[in-house]
Amino acid sequence: MxxxxxxxxxxxxxxxxxxxxxxxxxxxxxxxxxxxxxxxxxxxxxxxxxxxxxxxxxxxxxxxxxxxxxxxxxxxxxxxxxxxxxxxxxxxxxxxxxxxxxxxxxxxxxxxxxxxxxxxxxxxxxxxxxxxxxxxxxxxxxxxxxEFKNYMKDLILGNEDPENVILLEIYPEKQKTAIDFVLTEKLLGIKTVCLTKLKKEGKKLFYENEGKLTEIKRIYNRVIFDELDRILDLKTEFDFREDVDVKWVTHPNWxxxxxxxxxxxxxxxxxxKSYFLHEFPENENLENFVLKPLFSFAGSGVNLNPTKEITDVIKDKENYILQRKVNxxxxxxxxxxxxxxxxxxxxxxxxxxxxxxxxxxxxxxxxxxxxxxxxxxxxxxxxxxxxxxxxxx
Known part of the structure; x- marks a missing residue:
């Protein structure tokens, strides 16, 4: 090409x-x-x-x-x-x-x-x-x-001081995308903070910034929910499902x-063409489809060659889709x-x-x-x- x-x-x-x-x-x-x-x-x-x-x-x-x-x-x-x-x-x-x-x-x-x-x-x-x-x-x-920098600043910082905005991740230094975190810090002047380091007082969140406790007003969220589920004995002061005085960028529900x-x-x-697994029509052929769990990243759980034996044993069929194969x-x-x-x-x-x-x-x-x-x-x-x-x- x-x-x-x-x-x-x-x-x-x-x-x-x-x-x-x-x-x-x-x-x-x-x-x-x-x-x-x-x-x-x-x-x-x-x-x-x-x-x-x-x-x-x-x-x-x-x-x-x-x-x-x-x-x-x-x-x-x-x-x-x-x-x-x-x-x-x-x-x-x-x-x-x-x-x-x-x-x-x-x-x-x-x-x-x-x-x-x-x-x-x-x-x-x-x-x-x-x-x-x-x-x-x-x-x-x-x-x-x-222009790219200004768009990103407007989106992530809003009208807040960079010290009140954080990039949030779980064990960021272990993530494959750590290089992006560092370049984001350089671009926006914000800090990357591990979820385990957040402090909570009432409905406010804080992190330690150069030795002082600093309020968090906006969170550039990079935490993936299904990753949290795989970490055993994770100890945090803050649970995502709590109502706190922060602006999410972007909100985790999305x-x-x-x-x-x-x-x-x-x-x-x-x-x-795609179908939820529990709605897959009888007149379609499984061989023409890829099986994907709804909520996974980086190809995790994808099956390129699903069979009826494989799909029949899945209990939460509403959490899977079948997507027509493309070449x-x-x-x-x-x-x-x-x-x-x-x-x-x-x-x-x-x-x-x-x-x-x-x-x-x-x-x-x-x-x-x-x-x-x-x-x-x-x-x-x-x-x-x-x-x-x-x-x-």
Whole structure:
């Protein structure tokens, strides 16, 4: 796709430049990425970008029509957090890069989340690709870095002093996304705080900031609920379900509301048909579907080849979906003449006074395996891992 830029990149590529890419990322953050960084960006045509935007705008319009009562059903009662907001502050939409029956390369929706992804990292990642390969600057994201920074500050800080705003995570230093936390701190001047370090007095939350107890007024939330459930003997002063005087960015309830829960409700030519497991029609063939738990991240619990024996023993069928399989097309040629498949995630923000959300960046992932997960690739595979998409005519 876009042979001009693919050929130029492959000609310019070297292991030295790949090492330089990773070294620049380390210099900018003080950390090495804990996930694999792909050697290459992905190049896609503007025509493909238009399809992405068209599908995303349709999905967003459909989300707007959904009733609060319906969305409330997505939130388990034992996970409901008070102080809900009318909109999610973040919206990320994942598309597989596929080939249609008529031979055209097209996006197919994989999932969507109202949860912040690697916003700060991806902007730096794009900048770094352009530093190592200057020709990429002619097709880079048109949004200047300062404009991106102002959007993020307005969204996450609001009118608060940075010392009263925190990025909240559970054991952040152990997370694969720690590099994004550091770059977010640099971008916004806020601190990353572990959930176990929060102090609670009445309805107010505090953290220790340079030796003094500092009130928290806004929380940039990066805690994933199902991760909390897996941590035994977790000791905290604060439970998410308590009513406290903070502004959530974004509110934890949206983690459930904008999720795989919506996939059976959405319609578009680039949205594969999905069903809740307990509503799967008898006239459909399981072989054509992927089984996914509603509330899991990073491919956890996904079964690419479900059988009736597997689905019959699932007790909470309402917490699973079956999504029609799509065929990822290997279109990204590496220096050895082999091809990688890919996904692209659009990173939106949705400020409270904005009618439509604003697209800030993208995140791409490359693979040579059946699942877009580095762990499923051969150890010596290249052109795999986290990447960034560039669009051109």
């Amino acid at each position: 876009i042979p001009k830029y693919r050929q130029q990149f492959n000609q310019d590529f070297s292991q030295e430049k790949y090492s330089l890419l990773k070294e620049y990322l380390k210099q900018k953050s003080g950390l090495e990425p804990a996930f694999r960084v792909s050697e290459s960006p992905i190049f896609l045509k503007k025509e493909f970008e238009s399809k992405l935007i068209d599908a995303s705008e349709s999905i967003i319009d459909q989300i707007k029509t959904l009733s609060p009562d319906l969305l409330r059903k997505a939130v388990p009662d034992n996970c409901y957090v008070p102080g809900h907001t009318d909109k999610p502050h973040f919206l990320t939409i994942d598309f597989g890069i596929c080939r249609s029956e008529n031979g055209e390369i097209e996006p197919q929706l994989i999932e969507l989340q109202a949860f912040p992804s690697l916003y700060a990292f991806q902007k730096v990642f794009e900048d770094t690709f352009c530093e190592v390969y200057p020709f990429l600057s002619e097709i880079r994201n048109k949004m200047p870095h300062e 983690f459930f509301k904008i999720s795989k829960f919506l996939l059976p409700l959405l319609q578009h030519q680039f949205v594969p 990822y097309e290997p279109v990204f040629e590496d220096i050895n003449g082999d091809f990688s498949k890919g996904e692209i995630r659009l990173l939106y923000i949705w400020r409270e006074n904005d009618e439509p959300p604003i697209l800030l960046e993208n995140l791409a992932r490359m693979t040579k395996a059946d699942m877009v997960n580095v762990d499923f690739n051969k150890k010596d595979a290249i052109w795999i891992g986290s990447s960034n998409a560039f669009f051109a005519e």
